[in-house]
Amino acid sequence: MGFIGFKVQKVQNSLKAIERVDTVMRSQNIFLCPIYIILSVASFNSSSMAQETVDTPAAENSVKVDAGLTLSEEFTDNVFQTANDKKSDFVTVFAPWIELSLLSRDYELSFGADAEIGRYATYSSENYEDYGLYADGRFRLGDSLFAFGGLDYAREHEERSSPDSVNGLEPTKYHETSGYFGIGGQLNGNSFRLGVNARDLDFDDTPAAGGTTINSSDRDRQELEFGGRLGVAQITNGEVFVQGIFDQVEYDDKTDSQGYQRSSKGGQAALGYKGQWGDLAGELSFGVLTQNFDDPRFDTVTVPDFDVDLTWRPSRTTQISFVIERSLEETTITGASSYVSTSAGSRLRYRVAQNLSLAGYLFLTENDFKGIDRTDIYAEAGLGLRYYLDPRFYLDADYAFQQRLSDIAGEDFDEHRFFLTFGYDLEPNFETRPEDRARITSSEFYAGTQFGYGVLQSKVDGPRGAGGNLTADFGDQGPVAGLLGGYRTTVNGLVLGVEADIEFGDMEWVHDADRDFSVKTGNTYGVSGIVGLKTVASNFLYGRFGVFASEFESKYQRGGNSTSIDDRVTGFSFGLGTEVPLGRGLSGRIEYQIRSFSDYDIGAPLGANDDNFANLQSAVRFGVIYTFGAQETPAPYVAPTDFSGFYAAATLGHSTLQSDNSGPRPTSAAPSFFLNATRSGQGFSGGALAGYGWQYGAVYLGAEAELEVSSAGWNVERSPTGRIYSAEKVGSVAGLLRVGYIVNDSVLIYGRTGLVRAKFETDYSYSGTTINQSDKLDGALIGLGVEYSVGPRTHLRMEYNYTDYDDYEVDYGTGVDIFDSKESRFQVALAYKF
Missing domain, CATH: 2.40.160 (Porin)
Known part of the structure; x- marks a missing residue:
């Protein structure tokens, strides 16, 4: 290309x-x-x-x-x-x-x-x-x-x-x-x-x-x-x-x-x-x-x-x-x-x-x-x-x-x-x-620590029954933390760097039925290239891409046959982030990564009936970075940013929807068997928000309303016979409060919380019955983000939001499935201050 x-x-x-x-x-x-x-x-x-x-x-x-x-x-x-x-x-x-x-x-x-x-x-x-x-x-x-x-x-x-x-x-x-x-x-x-x-x-x-x-x-x-x-x-x-x-x-x-x-x-x-x-x-x-x-x-x-x-x-x-x-x-x-x-x-x-x-x-x-x-x-x-x-x-x-x-x-x-x-x-x-011609104007080594929240998603594809097939999404969420170090150089305002990091996490999903299988994550090692630009007040906006090796422990059991794989799997990542100076050589960072890994076969009995597992991860990470040998040179004067007043913004995000799925799965051998599984799938979101903020010195208080459309969802298909069902969050409205602290007169670091009303659509087909169900669910949102100016009246926001929704049921005639959903969402917003 x-x-x-x-x-x-x-x-x-x-x-x-x-x-x-x-x-x-x-x-x-x-x-x-x-x-x-x-x-x-x-x-x-x-x-x-x-x-x-x-x-x-x-x-x-x-x-x-x-x-x-x-x-x-x-x-x-x-x-x-x-x-x-x-x-x-x-x-x-x-x-x-x-x-x-x-x-x-x-x-x-x-x-x-x-x-x-x-x-x-x-x-x-x-x-x-x-x-x-x-x-x-x-x-x-x-x-x-x-x-x-x-x-x-x-x-x-x-x-x-x-x-x-x-x-x-x-x-x-x-x-x-x-x-x-x-x-x-x-x-x-x-x-x-x-x-x-x-x-x-x-x-x-x-x-x-x-x-x-x-x-x-x-x-x-x-x-x-x-x-x-x-x-x-x-x-x-x-x-x-x-x-x-x-x-x-x-x-x-x-x-x-x-x-x-x-x-x-x-x-x-x-x-x-x-x-x-x-x-x-x-x-x-x-x-x-x-x-x-x-x-x-x-x-x-x-x-x-x-x-x-x-x-x-x-x-x-x-x-x-x-x-x-x-x-x-x-x-x-x-x-x-x-x-x-x-x-x-x-x-x-x-x-x-x-x-x-x-x-x-x-x-x-x-x-x-x-x-x-x-x-x-x-x-x-x-x-x-x-x-x-x-x-x-x-x-x-x-x-x-x-x-x-x-x-x-x-x-x-x-x-x-x-x-x-x-x-x-x-x-x-x-x-x-x-x-x-291009000239290197500065170079630096840095190291830091980071914490955040990660999501594991596994796409399972394999044969079932006489000529049948299963395609299903599973997953789990959990906290992650790690260390990082890197080197970067500035060329006429363009920042180029390479970074190595280690991430510790422990996420695991389990499918418990006539076939029992699971995936559990371990530590992840990665090396990334970073490309970015400095904005107003030396805030750093960057993209990253790299190669990662993550530990996956996968187990599979059917009847008396069982097998397991515990190995590192290589994958690639794409990410977006921003870094803001805090002073004395310290910087704060928020970033989001999407990773996809090489797939592998596992199954019991072994051989032609193996399932294929394809694992994906997403993670939001908050970090504190220390730059070695940083000189406290006076920066060009930039007028303090005013975060108060009315504003409106357009948003773009990436989400993972996770649903704890339970329901009866009777078989001739186990007529009272009950399924417990965790479904997980990704999606994109976009929308608009508007609000008003008050600034008291370095303290910020604000309220805002948000409207969002979404495609986050997951699928399960057991063909040609069996259950075919899916869930998708299609949109939401929210009323939220923001509380923050302004750093260096130019960067707002904030948390936000509030109530969300979301629409979920669930399609369920089984044994000749087809259900198309819509539910409006309430949820509680908590989030953390950063905001700074990129123009006279234009502000950039990057934030992570976690929402826990009420559970709901789908009655398909011969049984009832229960779904309890949580959403992990990273979004970027471009705001205009009136």
Whole structure:
């Protein structure tokens, strides 16, 4: 992937087009028509229509050739992106590209080609050769009118994470051909654009087990869009616009292999605003999108549509983008007409020095399938550094984390990827100025202690009965503590470090039934890389990624057969944290980590009937750090932060829901047997809070209300017969008190507590009975966090919350199950003070 780039699931099939545009724009400052980006991903998004006027043409004709290549070595810990039976591998990727640009007073033309060739060291079935060809242009028709158009052809492969992946012996390959044309310019002082986009997708058949072939021809289709956008009013700092799109999707086969008619027609309409407010620029739009399908079994989908695309440039070297967008995507999953994909996230680009850059991103995507009961949540995060050896040659070091959480058992996965890339651009990226090169400004050793709260989750997958299977989530929670030490250096304000730590914990879950099995954790050792930036008042915001080895003791017993495994298992971690100075060489820290470990087989009797255990951990840790040799040098004056008054905030969090599950499980051998097990699953949350605070010297008192939506939940599926049930917390409201102490006039360390009312949804199917139950449960919340200023009126909060909810029952006719749930949640909030 090279220097880390924007990547969300909803545009997976068009990722290469976006990355190509991003690469070209990064390597040279040529003009690219924004609507080309729109149409290359078959989405007439208003956020991409940034060019509202006809640019000043080039004074003279010119021809420009640019080219480049990258050679990457990648490591992935989950090649096939599965919850269990994970496989790791190294991948060598070679990616060349070339572009020819013709510029004149009346037109701008670009022709290019790119390729990406991947070779896996072990799993050669995953090898791929992707390539693309493109041409696009823009033509002046008058002082206020221009035309544009282009063609694009690509041969790609489908990612294993795609919900439509056919799980063949190799990835599904497909061919994509697209073209677009349109006109735009100014009309009575307002901008306008009209365009047409056509796209053809042709999927290859995929080899399958047993020498068979998976027929993918029923996915072949053509997509056609007609769209327009018109500015209707010029207001202060921007323009109000309306836009509309009509789209038609026509499949080659009238019915697919499952008998569904998947062709459809639909459209979008939206009202929006585009403008600039100081250092913040971009646009937002709100409207509706709808799609009507040929198959009468599919309901018409009509949902609110929204699109937010903002770019904040707080300094000449820093750019932060914020994106929220929604689209309706095609799928061929049985029973589903489509899925509504909603994405939200942020991307950072920071030029540390002339020859050193930092990039990072964090995105969440929800795919809500229509026609079936399935929702997938994707999280994607990454950090990347680019170091230029000279203006043409560079090295990239990247890390990327991806997680999918689904309410369908067995569809979750975690993946960690590490990249080391060597790259070359024919066109120099900058003019060498020795005084602007990266320099180390300080280095330091440090050590500390930490305590916190950890969560163990185990995904168990194994055979049951005559041809049956069990997929289930188990887990436990408990306190953790440990020691840490590290070394870090500051390069022009960018902090790079390496840290080693040991963590002591004792969490254990037990399943007691006709099969008894359990997992217990021990000590964990880890080494991590840390990348971060200093904010106002020397507060340190960082991301981390690393490798860990944790002790797992696993036992399994059935009848008279038993076995156990007590071994260290290697895993990888992704984390986010902040560190605040306390004085005299001491700092305080709060951070959150997500870890996934290699899976293993265990079972009784041994052999073909083994279960597969895949363990995950999450942990919030509070630490006190001492820096050796720290000098108490006067810091630049920063006005004391005022934490009093009204505020509102947006929140983003990661949670684990744990439920003590008990209920009757009679068998012919044990008719009175009673199950006691602990279920555990992860999820994401987002929401808003508002409150008011009073500041008395260094003491803070406040009250706030919080609204949250959540996907935290767990699944149990015993197929083809048996119990299938799941629980999910879908949202909550809370009234809370905050009490805190202000350190160094700039950092608020606080605790919070209060009452929560949460909605839980439980689905339970057994012996022909299906229950869909909603419960509103009360809970008591306690939390601990830190807050500080990152802008004139903007504050950043990081906090951990623990909530204990009331228990509830599910009566499925032949028995009653009881659930007693607890939630462990870490969240980040960005607050605005009024």
